[in-house]
Amino acid sequence: MSQQTSHKPLVKKIVLTLFFIFLLAPIYWLTVMSFKTDTEIVTGLTLWPQDFTFANYTTIFTTKSWWSSYINSAIYVSLNTIISLAVALPAAYAFSRYRFLGDKHLFFWLLTNRMTPPAVFVLPYFQFYSAFNLIDTHIAVAIAHCVFNVPLAVWILEGFLKGVPKSIDETAYIDGYSFPKFFATILVPLIRSGIGVTAFFCFMFSWVELILARTLTTSDAKPIVAVMTRVYSGAGIEWGLIAAAGVLTLIPGILVIWFVRNHIARGFAMGRV
Amino acid sequence: MAEIQLKNLRHSYYPNPKTDADYALKEVDLVWEEGLAYALLGPSGSGKTTMLNILSGLLSASEGQVLFDGRDVTTLEARDRNIAQVFQFPVIYETMTVEENLAFPLKTRKIPTAQIKERVHFIAAELGLTSLLKRKARGLSAEQKQRISLGRGLVREDVAAILLDEPLTVIDPAEKMALRRTLKAVQLHLGVKLIYVTHDQHEAMTLADRVVVMDDGEVVQVGSPEELFANPAHKFVGYFIGTPGMNFIDCQLAEDMLIVGQTRYKLDAVTAKKLAMQSGGLSFGIRPDFLTLGAEQPGFSIPGTVVRMENHGDEHIIAVDIGGSQMLARVEDSVCADVGDAVHLIPSGEAIRIFAGQHVVPLPQTTFGGSS
Amino acid sequence: MTEFNNRAWLFVLPVLVIVAFNAIIPMMTMVNYSVQDIFGPGNRYFVGREWFQELLGDNELRNALRRQITFSTLVLLIEVPLGIMIALTLPKTGRWVPFCLIILGLPLLMPWNVVGVMWQIFARADIGLGGAAITALGFDFNYSRDVLDAWFTIVTMDVWHWTSLIVLLSYSGLRAIDPAYYRAAQIDGASRLQVFRYVELPKLTGVLTIGIMLRLMDSLMIYSELFVITGGGPGSSTSFLSQTLVKKAIGQFDLGPAASFSIIYFMIIVTLSFVFYRSITRVQEGE
Numbered sequence: 001m002s003q004q005t006s007h008k009p010l011v012k013k014i015v016l017t018l019f020f021i022f023l024l025a026p027i028y029w030l031t032v033m034s035f036k037t038d039t040e041i042v043t044g045l046t047l048w049p050q051d052f053t054f055a056n057y058t059t060i061f062t063t064k065s066w067w068s069s070y071i072n073s074a075i076y077v078s079l080n081t082i083i084s085l086a087v088a089l090p091a092a093y094a095f096s097r098y099r100f101l102g103d104k105h106l107f108f109w110l111l112t113n114r115m116t117p118p119a120v121f122v123l124p125y126f127q128f129y130s131a132f133n134l135i136d137t138h139i140a141v142a143i144a145h146c147v148f149n150v151p152l153a154v155w156i157l158e159g160f161l162k163g164v165p166k167s168i169d170e171t172a173y174i175d176g177y178s179f180p181k182f183f184a185t186i187l188v189p190l191i192r193s194g195i196g197v198t199a200f201f202c203f204m205f206s207w208v209e210l211i212l213a214r215t216l217t218t219s220d221a222k223p224i225v226a227v228m229t230r231v232y233s234g235a236g237i238e239w240g241l242i243a244a245a246g247v248l249t250l251i252p253g254i255l256v257i258w259f260v261r262n263h264i265a266r267g268f269a270m271g272r273v
Numbered sequence: 274m275a276e277i278q279l280k281n282l283r284h285s286y287y288p289n290p291k292t293d294a295d296y297a298l299k300e301v302d303l304v305w306e307e308g309l310a311y312a313l314l315g316p317s318g319s320g321k322t323t324m325l326n327i328l329s330g331l332l333s334a335s336e337g338q339v340l341f342d343g344r345d346v347t348t349l350e351a352r353d354r355n356i357a358q359v360f361q362f363p364v365i366y367e368t369m370t371v372e373e374n375l376a377f378p379l380k381t382r383k384i385p386t387a388q389i390k391e392r393v394h395f396i397a398a399e400l401g402l403t404s405l406l407k408r409k410a411r412g413l414s415a416e417q418k419q420r421i422s423l424g425r426g427l428v429r430e431d432v433a434a435i436l437l438d439e440p441l442t443v444i445d446p447a448e449k450m451a452l453r454r455t456l457k458a459v460q461l462h463l464g465v466k467l468i469y470v471t472h473d474q475h476e477a478m479t480l481a482d483r484v485v486v487m488d489d490g491e492v493v494q495v496g497s498p499e500e501l502f503a504n505p506a507h508k509f510v511g512y513f514i515g516t517p518g519m520n521f522i523d524c525q526l527a528e529d530m531l532i533v534g535q536t537r538y539k540l541d542a543v544t545a546k547k548l549a550m551q552s553g554g555l556s557f558g559i560r561p562d563f564l565t566l567g568a569e570q571p572g573f574s575i576p577g578t579v580v581r582m583e584n585h586g587d588e589h590i591i592a593v594d595i596g597g598s599q600m601l602a603r604v605e606d607s608v609c610a611d612v613g614d615a616v617h618l619i620p621s622g623e624a625i626r627i628f629a630g631q632h633v634v635p636l637p638q639t640t641f642g643g644s645s
Numbered sequence: 646m647t648e649f650n651n652r653a654w655l656f657v658l659p660v661l662v663i664v665a666f667n668a669i670i671p672m673m674t675m676v677n678y679s680v681q682d683i684f685g686p687g688n689r690y691f692v693g694r695e696w697f698q699e700l701l702g703d704n705e706l707r708n709a710l711r712r713q714i715t716f717s718t719l720v721l722l723i724e725v726p727l728g729i730m731i732a733l734t735l736p737k738t739g740r741w742v743p744f745c746l747i748i749l750g751l752p753l754l755m756p757w758n759v760v761g762v763m764w765q766i767f768a769r770a771d772i773g774l775g776g777a778a779i780t781a782l783g784f785d786f787n788y789s790r791d792v793l794d795a796w797f798t799i800v801t802m803d804v805w806h807w808t809s810l811i812v813l814l815s816y817s818g819l820r821a822i823d824p825a826y827y828r829a830a831q832i833d834g835a836s837r838l839q840v841f842r843y844v845e846l847p848k849l850t851g852v853l854t855i856g857i858m859l860r861l862m863d864s865l866m867i868y869s870e871l872f873v874i875t876g877g878g879p880g881s882s883t884s885f886l887s888q889t890l891v892k893k894a895i896g897q898f899d900l901g902p903a904a905s906f907s908i909i910y911f912m913i914i915v916t917l918s919f920v921f922y923r924s925i926t927r928v929q930e931g932e
Contacts, residue, residue: 012734015731016731022805023805025774027763029766033766045774097653098653100652100653113667113668115918116668116911117865117868117886117887117890119887120910121671123678143666143667147664151664207754207756210757211891224756228756239772243766250759253754254754351828358832360828360829364823364828368843377835377843381835381836381839425829425833
């Protein structure tokens, strides 16, 4: 009995450490590689750069097709997060406060959009967005990504709004607030954590998506995910450069997680993820 | 069943407690006798939960000992203590049937299947769960689930005590009575020791043979419900038990006279001397149940003005201003008085208690008995 | 009781417009294409169910579906138990908690094709740490030549990528269990295994349903990672539904068959998700 209890934390620690090594090993390798020269990469395995260099990062920051692709990604991801939140908030409010004709079906139908494989949409999107002359614009990708982010945002926000008692709405109206004023100055601040969590998920899913982003852009709005694929399939692969570009794609995610970490922790505590 | 003894027990959540205020549980010396139902009564924050956790083995007391039938269990964990617990909200294994729930504590102790079956059926009958045995526990009402929780403790024949932590909190008022009756019946039939934690004096008084009253980390009095009502040893017991609670009026001692409002009580020399020696302010305590309205009796009745009346059906609660402080009296319906009337409150002499600071001053029953 | 109010539709309108723009109109286009043979603008013929009939007998689709189901089953069978186990070993409080959560979040925040790129490098025997390690153990490891190696690589990659999701969901579920349940189990003398079986698992079914559904749906859609790492090969041994579809739609520009494929694909996902959801909820009710 006492033997078992003294062993258990150790076993736990070992299991956890092994899993974290598994998670971190590929990232470590990518990072280390980004500081190596291509010669060092192809000539042999070194656990640490022998010839430490920032050249790969310098190339990215000085080549327009590279750095502008990061900006392109950042633009459409931000646009998408804003649009998703803006349209999902009122809808989530409606789902949490009212029953209306077809509400259940509508909710389920929204969720089926989260189930649709982006590959299914590739063909019609290309033609459809071409027809509106939207190909190769940031807004095209931002709107296209709404197809999976809006349902998700409605779903998460609805959960948070349900936690706000209805009496708050009524008190505000009695106090003479108009609906838009109530929404902006009372309701939104109350569900800050929910909005933080939702923004995080919208950001994440838009940032990691490749198929639609690649289909809808050709050059001016080409995102980093697509640029990487293109460089990659070319001949004479520059491994160090690709590794550096990959490492850079992790940074926005880490920044976002850092900024919303408290909201996420609270979101966890409320039992919604 | 077992006798549980707490010896010089103290507990603090701080590593190095210095003052008394650092202790969540102040020094306790207490024997929980075999086969009796106990209630642990006190407001939230009074240390009830700390006491309960020390009994169950979740907490290890920082000082002192816990003895079960003389065996020191101070450092043993819950599973090695033969204690069962019913929590505030129903804690059951939702994926199991009622029968599996009841059998579980026996199964983990490797008791033969036939014996388990027999015991489970016996306890289920005691708790009125027989018809539900094959049902999934998940769909049952909160009251039925609490019966299952209780049953999981009762099936174990070796159980030393069952701790109940405010088990009626989430139960519908209509079903509370039924569950309370079952608790009482089970306790009588099986002679099991129940320790019932509550902040509700009615629950404590109706269920328990002995009530342990706690306030601010301290056990202020232990006694039968009647004793606590008649002879509160501590001001807290006075106003926490009884509805409304005991009246306490600050009073002064002047030579051999005790001044309460505008009334001066003549004391005998021994009493006067005893009171003069007390440290802490004196107060005059009387339960509203022992006050009536009547004609003036100089040196005994307390004059005042009626400021409020509450109609409680067959009786009234009358609030009387006696010059700066208020006294409540519980009087029968037939007594007529209106707000603003000048009245005289007549106390029952043998029910008057004098407190010094927080504690009662032991005086003979006849001290105030003379003049009525 | 919530109010019945059809004005609520006004609040839902923006969502409807944006989703209609993105889902309804494209879906209608697909249905339209799926029943036509298109040679160019203004040169199309109505062919009815022809493409559907052809596709249903098509070996390429069938094989892709078979591989897809194998892959999805495999990753679910690994990720769900592993995720629960890791969630159980995570510390509940302390200064390591935020640190652990951020590490767990890393794989989820990486663009999917970057995940592919990273594993493509990592699993190579010549320049990758993982591939080199396996080779050092005496295996002849090459995922671009050997089917088994390719499968091993993509399954490991998916486990790396998505186990965290199950861990995070299970962890939040475990944290929501009231300590009283553990106390009761301790008093009843339950073993660690019994605590898991009768206390923890029943409380996890809710979050696990969400987690398993998300994993099932997303594993059925997997594309970007594989596009980089194996490109569907060797041969077409790791070519799943999305790869096959994109190849048809973009590579061969067979609009009609691609559209019919899309519709069948969509139906497969919705059906599988629905069947799975029903069976999970039924198991829960039957418990």
